[in-house]
Amino acid sequence: MFYFHWEFPFLDALQSLHNPLLDSFMTAVTSLGNAGIFWILTGILLLFFKKTRKCGVTVLLALLFSLLAGNFLLKNLAARQRPCWINQDVPLLIKMPADFSFPSGHTQAGFAAALSIFFYFRKAGIAALLLAALIGFSRLYLYVHFPTDVLGGLVIGCVLAALAYLLVKKASEKKAAGHDT
Numbered sequence: 001m002f003y004f005h006w007e008f009p010f011l012d013a014l015q016s017l018h019n020p021l022l023d024s025f026m027t028a029v030t031s032l033g034n035a036g037i038f039w040i041l042t043g044i045l046l047l048f049f050k051k052t053r054k055c056g057v058t059v060l061l062a063l064l065f066s067l068l069a070g071n072f073l074l075k076n077l078a079a080r081q082r083p084c085w086i087n088q089d090v091p092l093l094i095k096m097p098a099d100f101s102f103p104s105g106h107t108q109a110g111f112a113a114a115l116s117i118f119f120y121f122r123k124a125g126i127a128a129l130l131l132a133a134l135i136g137f138s139r140l141y142l143y144v145h146f147p148t149d150v151l152g153g154l155v156i157g158c159v160l161a162a163l164a165y166l167l168v169k170k171a172s173e174k175k176a177a178g179h180d181t
Contacts, residue, residue, distance in 0.1 A: 002080065007146045011083055014141050015090060022141075027093050030138040032131070033106030036063055039113035042128075046117075054168055055120040062112035062164035066157060070108045071099070074156070078102040083143055090143045097144050104145045104153035107136035111157030112164070119165045132157075 032038040040063060046056030080102040084092055099105075110132030118125025136154060139145040 003083075003146050004148060007148065008083065008087065010147055011140060011143055012090075015143070017141065023093055026138040026141045029134050030094060030106065030142055033110055033135040033138075036067070036105075036109040036113075039063055039109050042113060042117075052120070054172060055117060058116040058119065058161070058164045058168045059113045061168065062116045062157075062161045063109055065160040065164060066105070066109045066112040069160060070103050070153070070156060071105050074103055075100040075105070080146075080149070083146055087143075092143065094142055094144065101145055102149045102152055103156050104136060104139050104149040106139055107132065107145075107150045107153030108157040108160075110135045111154050112161045113157075115158050115161035116164060119161070 039059065043056050043059035043063060046052040046059060048056075079100050082097060082101040084090065084096060111129070114125060114128035114132040117128045132154075136150040139150055140147060
């Protein structure tokens with residue numbers, strides 16, 4: 001099992017923050033990332049309005065890339081155990097996750113969607129990025145991911161958002177050029 005020597009002490013230090021109010025808050029925040037449903041619904045909602053349609057397409061494409069790259073490919077290639085599997089002395093506030101740890105899917109999907117939104121709408125994007133960061137932090141607080149899982153999810157999610165944005169932009173430009181002829 002590979003993890004950096006500082007990761008368990010960091011996660012264990014977060015356990016000192018626990019209190020009933022924060023436990024409830026972090027459990028609710030992390031649930032926003034479950035199966036990417038919040039982000040998927042956001043992307044679908046954005047499709048309904050002409051002004052936000054490209055953003056919605058970008059969000060959903062980035063989430064599709066995230067699912068394929070993170071959940072289907074990288075998690076299985078890395079096959080990294082979760083901290084809660086290794087140290088079962090920490091009581092979990094959520095159901096024990098069954099899939100591997102790297103990268104954090106909650107974080108990856110959150111940053112894929114949030115950065116996609118940021119590319120089109122800065123203010124809404126900043127709010128979405130803050131929510132994605134909070135969801136990522138909740139995964140650490142809840143002891144289900146290592147810090148490097150969350151960092152990896154953040155980086156990969158951002159790369160996939162940029163890829164989705166560039167593909168949508170290119171398709172849009174190609175479509176516009178086709179209408180000009």
